[in-house]
Amino acid sequence: MEALKQKIIREGQTVGTGIVKVDGFLNHQIDVKFMNEIGREFRRRFSDIEVDKILTVEASGIGIACMTAPYFDYPPVVFAKKTTPSTMTEEFFGAEAKSFTKGTVSIIRVARKYLSKGDRVLILDDFLAHGEAAMAMTELVKQAEAQVMGIGAVIEKGFQGGGQKLRDAGFRLESLAVIEAINDGEITFA
Amino acid sequence: MEALKQKIIREGQTVGTGIVKVDGFLNHQIDVKFMNEIGREFRRRFSDIEVDKILTVEASGIGIACMTAPYFDYPPVVFAKKTTPSTMTEEFFGAEAKSFTKGTVSIIRVARKYLSKGDRVLILDDFLAHGEAAMAMTELVKQAEAQVMGIGAVIEKGFQGGGQKLRDAGFRLESLAVIEAINDGEITFA
Numbered sequence: 001m002e003a004l005k006q007k008i009i010r011e012g013q014t015v016g017t018g019i020v021k022v023d024g025f026l027n028h029q030i031d032v033k034f035m036n037e038i039g040r041e042f043r044r045r046f047s048d049i050e051v052d053k054i055l056t057v058e059a060s061g062i063g064i065a066c067m068t069a070p071y072f073d074y075p076p077v078v079f080a081k082k083t084t085p086s087t088m089t090e091e092f093f094g095a096e097a098k099s100f101t102k103g104t105v106s107i108i109r110v111a112r113k114y115l116s117k118g119d120r121v122l123i124l125d126d127f128l129a130h131g132e133a134a135m136a137m138t139e140l141v142k143q144a145e146a147q148v149m150g151i152g153a154v155i156e157k158g159f160q161g162g163g164q165k166l167r168d169a170g171f172r173l174e175s176l177a178v179i180e181a182i183n184d185g186e187i188t189f190a
Numbered sequence: 191m192e193a194l195k196q197k198i199i200r201e202g203q204t205v206g207t208g209i210v211k212v213d214g215f216l217n218h219q220i221d222v223k224f225m226n227e228i229g230r231e232f233r234r235r236f237s238d239i240e241v242d243k244i245l246t247v248e249a250s251g252i253g254i255a256c257m258t259a260p261y262f263d264y265p266p267v268v269f270a271k272k273t274t275p276s277t278m279t280e281e282f283f284g285a286e287a288k289s290f291t292k293g294t295v296s297i298i299r300v301a302r303k304y305l306s307k308g309d310r311v312l313i314l315d316d317f318l319a320h321g322e323a324a325m326a327m328t329e330l331v332k333q334a335e336a337q338v339m340g341i342g343a344v345i346e347k348g349f350q351g352g353g354q355k356l357r358d359a360g361f362r363l364e365s366l367a368v369i370e371a372i373n374d375g376e377i378t379f380a
Contacts, residue, residue, distance in 0.1 A: 024304075028304060032259040036260075062253050063256045066220060066257060069223075070226075077220040077253070079218065111218060
């Protein structure tokens with residue numbers, strides 16, 4: 001998605017060779033009009049699938065999922081939680097996800113009642129790096145005996161291997177921008 | 191907002207006398223089409239104000255803010271963070287917010303560059319209970335020397351006093367549904 005690449009180059013801030021921050025339009029401040037274009041592009045790429053649920057993970061995935069839902073005729077958006085608030089009392093599906101950026105392991109959870117057997121699920125997330133969060137979401141879907149129709153990432157960091165891992169596992173992955181390398185502040189796309 | 195009250199009665203789950211869970215359309219699974227109606231209603235109630243930024247707090251506020259932004263001609267949505275990821279290196283505005291539900295105190299933060307002096311800010315959140323999160327957001331706006339144009343809550347729990355506190359402090363508050371009491375599973379609206 002050319003407009004996305006341009007926006008990453010224009011507004012992204014690189015940190016070392018592994019991180020590009022897009023806090024200005026995706027991870028802290030959200031450019032909602034642009035997210036609407038992101039949603040349109042996900043529909044274009046997944047034009048052939050039917051979707052019963054969109055699954056994402058808090059927090060940055062939520063805006064993306066909400067702006068994409070209208071293009072799939074408003075399926076419910078379910079966001080997996082990284083913590084368990086005391087008001088969340090039902091049974092969950094749960095899967096471990098390591099964050100390489102934060103150096104932590106968290107369990108992401110979805111209440112059982114929001115993923116049903118047979119649901120056709122589109123998984124969306126902001127970044128795909130090592131693929132831990134996306135892989136954990138596919139695990140939640142599997143536990144529910146639902147079906148992953150596809151995985152959509154706004155930005156894939158191709159050099160961190162998560163995309164390859166998901167494709168090798170047989171998932172259909174669409175990344176709107178794939179970064180091949182970050183060197184001296186310069187971003188190279190695949 | 192009558193449709194919201196009906197939805198709370200139909201889909202909300204009460205816990206004791208203080209909590210109503212609306213995980214089915216707001217806090218875990220999101221009914222995006224309904225959130226679009228929420229956004230339209232916020233615009234109707236705040237039809238007379240100009241907004242440069244919409245400020246909310248992760249995670250449940252994000253969907254609401256994103257679906258409201260189009261009705262205000264797409265101002266940037268900024269979501270305050272409850273934790274500091276290692277990639278967030280800039281200077282912040284920060285304010286304490288107590289969570290009565292979780293029994294915790296957290297600091298919510300916004301990077302300085304996303305709230306500017308003079309910004310006209312609309313604060314949105316899912317629940318208004320004791321008003322801690324909303325009050326903390328007004329504090330962030332104050333630190334930025336920006337201006338709170340209004341505060342919008344989807345559900346106000348009137349009996350927990352946050353709404354009164356904000357109104358007493360001079361803020362314009364619009365709550366789309368105000369719950370007066372929760373008794374034996376029955377919800378009474380103001």
